Every structure is written in structure tokens, then in C-alpha cells.
Amino acid sequence: MKQVFIIGVGLIGGSFALDIKKRNPECVVYGIDKSEAHLDKAKTLGIIDKKATYEDLSTADVVIVAIPVDATLEVLSKVLDLVSDETVVFDAGSTKEDICLKVKNHPKRRNFLAAHPIAGTEFSGPDAAIHNLYNNKTNIICEVEETAFKLQEKALKLFADLGMRIRYMNPKAHDKHIAYVSHLSHISSFMLGKTVIEKEKNERDIFDMAGSGFASTVRLAKSSPAMWTPIFKQNKTNVIETLDEYIDNLKHFKKLMLEDNFEAVFKEMETTNHIKDILNGIE
Amino acid sequence: MKQVFIIGVGLIGGSFALDIKKRNPECVVYGIDKSEAHLDKAKTLGIIDKKATYEDLSTADVVIVAIPVDATLEVLSKVLDLVSDETVVFDAGSTKEDICLKVKNHPKRRNFLAAHPIAGTEFSGPDAAIHNLYNNKTNIICEVEETAFKLQEKALKLFADLGMRIRYMNPKAHDKHIAYVSHLSHISSFMLGKTVIEKEKNERDIFDMAGSGFASTVRLAKSSPAMWTPIFKQNKTNVIETLDEYIDNLKHFKKLMLEDNFEAVFKEMETTNHIKDILNGIE
Structure with missing residues (x-):
């Protein structure tokens, strides 16, 4: 070489x-x-x-x-x-x-x-x-x-x-799974950043209240739009599927809160906690 | 002391x-x-x-x-x-x-x-x-x-x-703003974890495809449900407001993708990119 x-x-x-x-x-x-x-x-x-x-x-x-x-x-x-x-x-x-x-x-x-x-x-x-x-x-x-x-x-x-x-x-399986474990994370992060910036635009010092948890969750919102726009375009169908499921899960969480069903809210989080084991070795 | x-x-x-x-x-x-x-x-x-x-x-x-x-x-x-x-x-x-x-x-x-x-x-x-x-x-x-x-x-x-x-x-302002810069991040992270785990439950090795970006975005989904359930309960009204805005932003992003309006998708991300400056010093 x-x-x-x-x-x-x-x-x-x-x-x-x-x-x-x-x-x-x-x-x-x-x-x-x-x-x-x-x-x-x-x-x-x-x-x-x-x-x-x-x-x-x-x-x-x-x-x-x-x-x-x-x-x-x-x-x-x-x-x-x-x-x-x-x-x-x-x-x-x-x-x-x-x-x-x-x-x-x-x-x-x-x-x-x-x-x-x-x-x-x-x-x-x-x-x-x-x-x-x-x-x-x-x-x-x-x-x-x-x-x-x-x-x-x-x-x-x-x-x-x-x-x-x-x-x-195979390319089809790659694009389908990567939508879940990478592309969706970027959208969730960008939209989280957008939600907070919009709300707090007149109160910039509110970000003093943000801790490392917020920083970690919105980190990907710093990513390059020039790189990510064509990815979302090429993987449109898969990404929209992940977005639909994500939005449904958020709506369900909200519904449980509205119904004061905090036992179920607890269970939602407990069930997802085992992401700990899954993430071992990635970070 | x-x-x-x-x-x-x-x-x-x-x-x-x-x-x-x-x-x-x-x-x-x-x-x-x-x-x-x-x-x-x-x-x-x-x-x-x-x-x-x-x-x-x-x-x-x-x-x-x-x-x-x-x-x-x-x-x-x-x-x-x-x-x-x-x-x-x-x-x-x-x-x-x-x-x-x-x-x-x-x-x-x-x-x-x-x-x-x-x-x-x-x-x-x-x-x-x-x-x-x-x-x-x-x-x-x-x-x-x-x-x-x-x-x-x-x-x-x-x-x-x-x-x-x-x-x-004051306590009211604290609870309102902390819902945006902390409580919402936890829900977005838990629901992202849930979405991916549900989808990939039969294909555990898919998580080999996950990188540090995914790990960062779902990190908070490891948090304690016993600690977080009562927080969401006590701050219900503010948290639901943030969830509504977050879900609306995700739906809007999806709509832009469905309409093939990738110029607007680019702009959504570009506008949020200045979270870089805001986060300086937090991480």
C-alpha cells in the first residue's frame, strides 16, 4: 500500500x-x-x-x-x-x-x-x-x-x-437497523434541542440549570446538517417508521401521566432500565 | 459543624x-x-x-x-x-x-x-x-x-x-424550567431506549451496530424509576407541556420528511446547531 x-x-x-x-x-x-x-x-x-x-x-x-x-x-x-x-x-x-x-x-x-x-x-x-x-x-x-x-x-x-x-x-438490513440505533437518536436529539431553545430563547441563563444529563441527551444536535440531511433522505422510509414508533411511545407515556397512572409510568422506566446491560461495552 | x-x-x-x-x-x-x-x-x-x-x-x-x-x-x-x-x-x-x-x-x-x-x-x-x-x-x-x-x-x-x-x-419558575432542561431529557431517553429495545428484542446483536452517539442519547434511560416517577408526578403539568411541544416538533420533522422537503429538514438542524454555544461549559 x-x-x-x-x-x-x-x-x-x-x-x-x-x-x-x-x-x-x-x-x-x-x-x-x-x-x-x-x-x-x-x-x-x-x-x-x-x-x-x-x-x-x-x-x-x-x-x-x-x-x-x-x-x-x-x-x-x-x-x-x-x-x-x-x-x-x-x-x-x-x-x-x-x-x-x-x-x-x-x-x-x-x-x-x-x-x-x-x-x-x-x-x-x-x-x-x-x-x-x-x-x-x-x-x-x-x-x-x-x-x-x-x-x-x-x-x-x-x-x-x-x-x-x-x-x-445486507444493505437493506443495515439501513433498517441503523435507523433505530443511530438515525433516530439524531432526530430525538435535534428535536429536544429545538424544544428547549424555542422555549427558553428569551431566558438564556436558564441553561445554567442544565446538567450533564441534558448535555448528553442533546450532544448529537451539534452534528452537521450537511451530513445528516442526505442520510435522512436516503433512508426516509426506515427513519419515518422509527419516528412513528418513537412518537407513539412518547404519547403513551404522556397518556399514562394524564391518567395519573404512575405505577405504569414506573414500569415503563423499569422495563427500559435493562438498556444498562445492552450498552455495556459501547460507551 | x-x-x-x-x-x-x-x-x-x-x-x-x-x-x-x-x-x-x-x-x-x-x-x-x-x-x-x-x-x-x-x-x-x-x-x-x-x-x-x-x-x-x-x-x-x-x-x-x-x-x-x-x-x-x-x-x-x-x-x-x-x-x-x-x-x-x-x-x-x-x-x-x-x-x-x-x-x-x-x-x-x-x-x-x-x-x-x-x-x-x-x-x-x-x-x-x-x-x-x-x-x-x-x-x-x-x-x-x-x-x-x-x-x-x-x-x-x-x-x-x-x-x-x-x-x-422561586419554586414555580424552578419547576417550569427544570422540566425543559432536565425532566424532558429523561423521558426522551427512556422512550428512545424503549423504541429500540422493542424493535430489536429478537436481534440482540443489532446493538453491535450502536455507537457512542446512541449510548449518549439513551444514557439517562439507566436512571432510577423510584427517583423519577415521583418527580414526574409532582411536576406533571410542566412535564406534560414539554412533552406536548417535543411531540409536536417530532411530528413536524416527520411531516417535512414525508413531503420530501429536505431543505427545511436541513434548516431545522442548522437552527438547532447553536446548542453548541449554549452547552459550552456544561459538559
Whole structure:
């Protein structure tokens, strides 16, 4: 692995670059980004070695596509057109069905590995890139059988070097389940932030009353709208299903309160308490 | 300050005990708890020096009532009956209106200080007690003018020693605003946990897909139902108001998605993004 190209030098791409450079000193990391300012920043921060353009992709060993999922749909075919037969291209998007569908019939489909590393923070841009982001994190790989075996090996070695655990899944199942364990959390957090900001807009010092619990619950409301809007768009059906169920559960909780059925309110919380065991090891 | 009594030796009371003992080596800390097992545990952990009963309260300099808010309503008058004129009694409950109302006409009302330290974790019981829980945290004091001046001083010195910032508020305003910045977060978190657990109950390994974002958003769903049920009961009207607004915001978000109005979805998130600035300093 001599030449790695990162398309999108933000939190996700930048963090890949940092760890790859650290573990492979011989490797040259190239950055491609529609923002010249981000590219310059990434170079200054030592995240990438050189700035590049799509025309340079022919010499790539590995291409990592780490841009919003709508942009991935736009560029992925072009990227595959430009790379050599020995290049593995993988993405890091939070949706998989549309992306896999987009390149289904591409002559270089076997050069692409559909991936979703479950890692990130609420921050974005090159400044947000950090070392060891992927260590001990799960990487979901979809339609692995569609990728050439030797290129799978190349990508899996890279993931193993970064400390990632691999899980295989079909794109439909990925998008359905990830709506519950990731996409819904973001909406619940954004709408919680909205509710409180709207109510307290004229009393900013009320936020002095907020503790670490509130901060934890609205943390995801700091996330990038440019990244999340296309995710909700591509995963619309699944996300709406989760939202419907979430709203129903909130309405039911409210109904129990209105009826003064606090025994049932207690049980609602007690039943959910075992999330403790489920979360063990995630935090 | 020679004798401090902690009623309820869990997370809140136990953490007060630890810091008070550390800063006042001459002080003897007594524990009162309806659970004999918790008292024994607190003694073994060095949280309290001695087990005690309500009958011992006559010698107390300070009494800290750190039990669920329904239990506080039950015992507070009795506690005031039993203490000396020099004793300051303060609570730590997440509701203030019912508690202040309960002792409004008590002959020893001036011995009581209504307090709400904005501090805690999602854990409970003596094992959850930790040092420095209150350092740099806000403590909301209600109806301060109802407390004898010398006893205010005694309590404020204790809070200052523990590193707390003080804010004064009336009980009605406290309960209204805390519903937004604390109580609603707990419901959103419990119901998010419920939604995901219900959906994925037959596919436990799906939680491998959950990342730190999900963990952060459902963290509060680990909280104690015994503590939270009476809070929701006492603050029912305010909490239902916040729930209504939250549900409306979620429905609106869903409507925008259904209409494919992703420009507006983007704007919803962008507008809420400035929670970043608001949260600065809380986490």
C-alpha cells in the first residue's frame, strides 16, 4: 500500500488518514476535497501529504470516499471509472442500500467495498480528525461477495490494522437497523434541542440549570446538517417508521401521566432500565 | 459543624457525605436510610461514620434530605419537628413547588433551605456516591428569604466548600424550567431506549451496530424509576407541556420528511446547531 487517496478530508476521512499514515510510514496520503480551504487545513495539520484531484486516482492503491451520502452517489461511479483494476475503493456512509444500488451494474463493481464504520463524534471538518477513532469500533460491510477477493483482503488488512471489528450484513438490513440505533437518536436529539431553545430563547441563563444529563441527551444536535440531511433522505422510509414508533411511545407515556397512572409510568422506566446491560461495552 | 446527618445514603446523599468528611475531618457523618443494607454498605464504604435514626436528629448541625421527592414530602415535617433551632435542613430534590408548599406553615420553616444541586449520574445507591460530584455545579436555592439568615450562611458555606455556584429562583419558575432542561431529557431517553429495545428484542446483536452517539442519547434511560416517577408526578403539568411541544416538533420533522422537503429538514438542524454555544461549559 503506497498511495492512499482520501476523498473528503473531514472527521471520517481525516481520521482514516491519520491512522494509516501512523501505521504505514512509507505510504503517501493524497487528499481530494471540494473545499480548497479544507484541503489546505488538512495539509497544515499533517493529515494528508499532498493535495490531489480525481485525475490522479489512476495510481491509487486505496481510495476512501468519506463525503456526505448524496455526494457519494454523485461521485462513486466516476471514481470507479478512474481507478486501476488493483485499486480498492470503500465508502464510510451511514446508508448502504442506495449506494450499493448505484454501482450495482458498474463494470468495476468488484473494486468497491461498501462499508460503514460505526465511529465518529458530533464534530466535523479536518479539525475534528483524531487518532484512534476506529480502534475497537465496529465496521459493517455490505454485499462483501460483490467485491473481488484480493481487494477484500487489502481493505480488511487496513481495517484490522486500525483495530476494527468486522460485521457483514445486507444493505437493506443495515439501513433498517441503523435507523433505530443511530438515525433516530439524531432526530430525538435535534428535536429536544429545538424544544428547549424555542422555549427558553428569551431566558438564556436558564441553561445554567442544565446538567450533564441534558448535555448528553442533546450532544448529537451539534452534528452537521450537511451530513445528516442526505442520510435522512436516503433512508426516509426506515427513519419515518422509527419516528412513528418513537412518537407513539412518547404519547403513551404522556397518556399514562394524564391518567395519573404512575405505577405504569414506573414500569415503563423499569422495563427500559435493562438498556444498562445492552450498552455495556459501547460507551 | 460537628454533626451532619444524611437522610438517604445514595448517589446524592453519599456524595455530599464523602466531600463533607474530606473537608471537615472533625465532623461526624450520620446516615439514616430505610434500607438497612444501604446503611451497612455506606458504612463499609466509609461514606458515613455511624448509622442513626430520626430520634438522633436533635443533636444535628446540618441535615441533608436526599431521598426521592415523594419520600421528602412524607418526612420533611417530621425532620423539622425533631431538629434544634440551630439546625439547617436542606433537601436536594428535582422539584421544589410541592416541597416548599408542604412546609410553608411549619413552625420551623426557617430551619429549612430548599435546594436543588444540578449534579448526578445515571447510577444510584451508595455504590454510586463519588468525590467531587458537586464541584463547579450549580445549586438552585428557592425561597431563600424563608430561611433564617444564620442558617442560610451555614448552608452556603458548606456549598462553597464543595465548589458549588449558587442561583436563586422561586419554586414555580424552578419547576417550569427544570422540566425543559432536565425532566424532558429523561423521558426522551427512556422512550428512545424503549423504541429500540422493542424493535430489536429478537436481534440482540443489532446493538453491535450502536455507537457512542446512541449510548449518549439513551444514557439517562439507566436512571432510577423510584427517583423519577415521583418527580414526574409532582411536576406533571410542566412535564406534560414539554412533552406536548417535543411531540409536536417530532411530528413536524416527520411531516417535512414525508413531503420530501429536505431543505427545511436541513434548516431545522442548522437552527438547532447553536446548542453548541449554549452547552459550552456544561459538559
